[in-house]
Structure formats: structure tokens, C-alpha cells
Amino acid sequence: xxxxxxxxxxxxxxxxxxxxxxxxxxxxxxxxxxxxxxxxxxxxxxxxxxxxxxxxxxxxxxxxxxxxxxxxxxxxxxxxxxxxxxxxxxxxxxxxxxxxxxxxxxxxxxxxxxxxxxxxxxxxxxxxxxxxxxxxxxxxxxxxxxxxxxxxxxxxxxxxxxxxxxxxxxxxxxxxxxxxxxxxxxxxxxxxxxxxxxxxxxxxxxxxxxxxxxxxxxxxxxxxxxxxxxxxxxxxxxxxxxxxxxxxxxxx
Numbered sequence: 682x683x684x685x686x687x688x689x690x691x692x693x694x695x696x697x698x699x700x701x702x703x704x705x706x707x708x709x710x711x712x713x714x715x716x717x718x719x720x721x722x723x724x725x726x727x728x729x730x731x732x733x734x735x736x737x738x739x740x741x742x743x744x745x746x747x748x749x750x751x752x753x754x755x756x757x758x759x760x761x762x763x764x765x766x767x768x769x770x771x772x773x774x775x776x777x778x779x780x781x782x783x784x785x786x787x788x789x790x791x792x793x794x795x796x797x798x799x800x801x802x803x804x805x806x807x808x809x810x811x812x813x814x815x816x817x818x819x820x821x822x823x824x825x826x827x828x829x830x831x832x833x834x835x836x837x838x839x840x841x842x843x844x845x846x847x848x849x850x851x852x853x854x855x856x857x858x859x860x861x862x863x864x865x866x867x868x869x870x871x872x873x874x875x876x877x878x879x880x881x882x883x884x885x886x887x888x889x890x891x892x893x894x895x896x897x898x899x900x901x902x903x904x905x906x907x908x909x910x911x912x913x914x915x916x917x918x919x920x921x922x923x924x925x926x927x928x929x930x931x932x933x
Contacts, residue, residue, distance in 0.1 A: 686800045687713045687879040690807060690861045692843030694718070695749070696725025696776070697865025697914070699894035700873040701734060704864050704887045711877055716740055717795055719843045719861060720747020720809035723788075724776035726903035728753075732784060745807055746791035747844065748815040753777050754788045768905065775904050796837065801880040803838035810844035818930050821849035821860075832856045841876060845927075847920050848874055848884045857882070866913045868923045891915050 689708045694701050708716065716738060722731060735742065746754075752762055756777035762770060780788075793815070794808040809815040811831050819828055832840060832853040839857045847869060848862035859882055862874025871891055877883040895910035903909065912918070 684798045684800060685714045685879065687711060687715075687877065688797060688799050688805070689713045689716045690719055690841050690876040690878065691716060691864050692719035692809075692861040692875070693721040693747070693846055693863035693866060694725070694731060695721055695863070695865035695913075696723055696728045696731040697873075697894070697898070697909075698727040698730050698734065699889060699897055700865045700887075700914070701731060703889035704873045704875050705734075705738075707885065707887050708875075713740060713877070715797065716742045717797070717807045717841070718742060718744045719807055719841065720745045720791075720815065721749040721843065722747070723750050723753045724772045725865060726898045726901045726906055726909055728776045728779050729784070732780075732787065736787070743795045743797070743807075744791040745795055745809055746788070746793060746815070747809040749773070750788055750791060751815060753780070754785065757785050757788075771904055799839075799879045802878055802882070804836065805839045805841060805878065806835055806837045807841045810842060812840060815844070818845055818927060820845055820847060820924060820927065821851055822924060825853055828853045828858075832858060839878075839882070841878075845923075847923065848876075850882065850884060859884070862886075866909075866917070868918050869920045871915065871917055 752773050753776050756773050796806050798804050811817040841859050843861050846863035846866055849860045861876035864873045867874050873887040875885050877885050891914055895914045898910040899906050
């Protein structure tokens, strides 16, 4: 487990290249020693370009595989999910069709979780949704008693997660659990959300040109480009709207 002075955690990019490019500018200014990509690089409107940008970074990068990445990889293997909604299956299939065997090898190499020691913080576990799987939903409102068994006995001071696209910083038992938010599909105020670790924990948000980013997405052949541009970049759902919609889907 390597020691790092500063680590940037970028989650849920969803192939939103303009948002990623803006965040990477701030990451470079922060002088990080390592970047952890916390899953769900895919699916999204610019998959090839997003993967290429991440692989070309000039600082060490570690990747966690999210459920979206896993579903795209499975589709590349000829397996189509029977449980996902049709609109989600559509973008997973389109994303898989944009990629080749080289991308397949890249996605398959990503880990389910990553551990790292961060200076002045301690041992950190990076996972996509929870330490036990990549799809469980919990938020800042989920009662601690439901989460305590999942986050006990991990041997770390901090767990960094994503998946729900909303930042929070809370304690679950003796573990500090931080959601990095979403670079590419945030819920809440428009922008690109990420996390900086070391020497403290900083929830970050990067502004970028929303109009220009939406135009770039609309210029792609992504099957849901208009919806993505309007409802994920220019005017995302509010946290209150999402928390209300998910009230029956959280861990119980």
C-alpha cells in the first residue's frame, strides 16, 4: 500500500469529456500524486475519447470498475442485462459498439476496489457503491444502523464511494464515509464534482462552460444526446428530487 500526499478521486464520469477536462485542470493545479477513478467512466456520449484521456494522464492512476463499466464490458461479451430499463440498455449497447478489443482489455483490468494510504489521513478504501458490491444505493439520509454492518471491520479510516452522484461526508460507526459526487452526471447544482484527499478531505466542485459542453454532446451520435445535454449538464435534477425518488430503493 503506497503512501500518497494528495489523491484526487474522480467518480461517475459517464463519458462526459468536457466535464472531465475541466476537472483535470483543477486536479493538475492541486498537484496530486495519484488519481483514483472510482467507476462508471461509462456509459456516456464520448466513451473512446474519455478512456483515451484517462489513459494518457501523466500521474499514476488506479481504476475501480463501476456497475456501468461492468455492464458495458458484459455487453461487449455478448451478454445483455434483462433487469435494466430499456433506456439504460440502449446507451450501454451503443457505448459497447463504440469500443474495440483494446478497450475490452482495459475495462477488464479494472479492480472492484482500491486501497491506498494518504498522508495525514490514513488508510482509504475506494469502492464504487459499497465495499460489498457495485449497485447498492445509500445516501446522506440512509440510517446508520442499516449501514453499520457493511462498513465495519474494513481496517481503514475512510471509505470513498460514488454511484449515487451526490456528495456527502458522514460517519458510519468508526469509519468516515465520503461520496465523491459525479464528474459527468451530478444531481444538484450544475458543475463537475470530485474529491481531494490530503492533508484533509475536500469535497470539490468545478465550474465549466455548460453551454459549450452541451453543444459538444449534442454533436455526438449518442442516442440520448439531447436528454444528456439538457438534463445532466445544463439543468440536472436537484438532490431533493432524487432523494425523494429513491426513498424506497435505499439499503434496508
